[in-house]
Amino acid sequence: MRYSTIFLLGFAFFLPSAATLADSTGAVRIFTVPGNAELSVDGERKGNSPATAEETFLINLAPGEHRISAAKQGFDPVERTVMVAAGTEQTIKLDLAPEIVMISIPGGCFMMGSPETEPERDPDEGPQHKVCIQPFELAKYETTFDDWDACVTDGACVRKPSDEGWGRGKRPVINVTWNDMQDFVRWMNRISGPGYRLPFEAEWEYAARAGTTTSFSTGDCISTDQANYDGTFDYARCGAHTGVNLDKTVEVGSYAPNPWGLYDIHGNANELTQDCWNDGYDGAPNDGSAWLEGNCARRVVRGGSWRGYVGDTRSAYRCRSAPAFAHRSLGFRLAKTTIP
Structure with missing residues (x-):
């Protein structure tokens, strides 16, 4: 020695x-x-x-x-x-798994879709039908750039999306595709345990409504003090036309949550779900599961965005996106199956 x-x-x-x-x-x-x-x-x-x-x-x-x-x-x-x-x-x-706070959503039944009397209703929002949801978890906030960039650093997510010059950090991640989101889901299941996924469309609307039956979880109207949308338009002359249009995303949690504690359910970034697109609810599952039949070359988008017309932020509003399409208004939030 x-x-x-x-x-x-x-x-x-x-x-x-x-x-x-x-x-x-x-x-x-x-x-x-x-x-x-x-x-x-x-x-x-x-x-x-x-x-x-x-x-x-x-x-x-x-x-x-x-x-x-x-x-x-x-x-x-x-x-x-x-x-x-x-x-x-x-x-x-x-x-270090992103600190994604999940909200426990209680099981229950609700009427999915919009009534025919709802202003600016689209035909694909009907017919209204009863759906019963099993308990699950939904992320308190939309997935952020901080969350996404950690996945990229680990090599599990390939795309490093543009923030459009608005900033990364706690803003919702945008410019990612439905396919990219599946990479993030797989990564979360690997580093944080099983059960993570995109929300099913019925789960999303059930949680967004949070027991309400009005056009928005805020009531029959909404304001740019409550959500990030294009306030240069009105909705059913209710006063949603405030003239405020930020023309970009804001950090998640910048507005008050809905009654179940979920932030940015209306506006900020559109949120993709797991479901395939169908032009209405004829034949839709009534147990809250994902509808994986129909036009699976399109996936259901919910919630509206910063660039969206106010009517597009309604709880029942739905649109669609190709799985390989990325846009500065498109983001997502995680869901998680409740494991006994």
């Missing part, structure tokens, strides 16, 4: 050489998704992970079991137990 000698005030101290230290400890290289997360070992803060996955945080640890944890604002912390052996080196990746 080799030693280095240090003489101090007449005394000789023998310290292990670098080679000896390497032989008596184990090297652990750490990287996190996303990067720049706070790293701790056995409860002691050690520093921050590199910003990119191409770099690692190197630390030498004594042989034995160690708890390595990572934390970053906006993401769920993660901890892993590793076994370290002397003279070895290992690399570990810590996936």
Whole structure:
């Protein structure tokens, strides 16, 4: 065994050489998704992970079991137990799942679609029919750029969508396709556990209404103080014409939630669902499941957007999008099957 000698005030101290230290400890290289997360070992803060996955945080640890944890604002912390052996080196990746808050939606029955008397009703919103929904979970907010960019960093999502110059962060992710969203869903199921998916159309309307039967969850009218839509138009002369048109998305949660605690159900970004398109509800499932028959070259879009006419933000309004189509108004929110 080799030693280095240090003489101090007449005394000789023998310290292990670098080679000896390497032989008596184990090297652990750490990287996190996303990067720049706070790293701790056995409860002691050690520093921050590199910003990119191409770099690692190197630390030498004594042989034995160690708890390595990572934390970053906006993401769920993660901890892993590793076994370290002397003279070895290992690399570990810590996936910090986006901190996606899910709201528990109670089961129940409702009348899906719009009544024939609803102003500006489209024929494909009928016929109104009773649908009974099983309990499920729906994301409190639309999926954000922060959420999406973490998936890109991990290599699970391919597209790095444009933010149109409006900013990323907590704004809803846009310019992603229905197909891209399936990549995000698979990633969430891998790093956060099973059950994540896009909402079914019936679930979406049930949660958006939150027990209401009016055109909007806010009542028979809505205002640009309550949602992000193009306020240069009116709806049934109810006062939705405020003249306010932001002409872009805003950060999620900028307006009050609906009665069940869901933000941006009306406006901000259109939200894609799992269902195939059908020109109305004749033959639709009545158990709240996804309707996977019909024109599956188009998928159902709900909720309206920042660029949308106010009538397009109604709880019953529906339109469609090709699975490979991306647009600056298109986004989504996650749903999750309640697992007993």
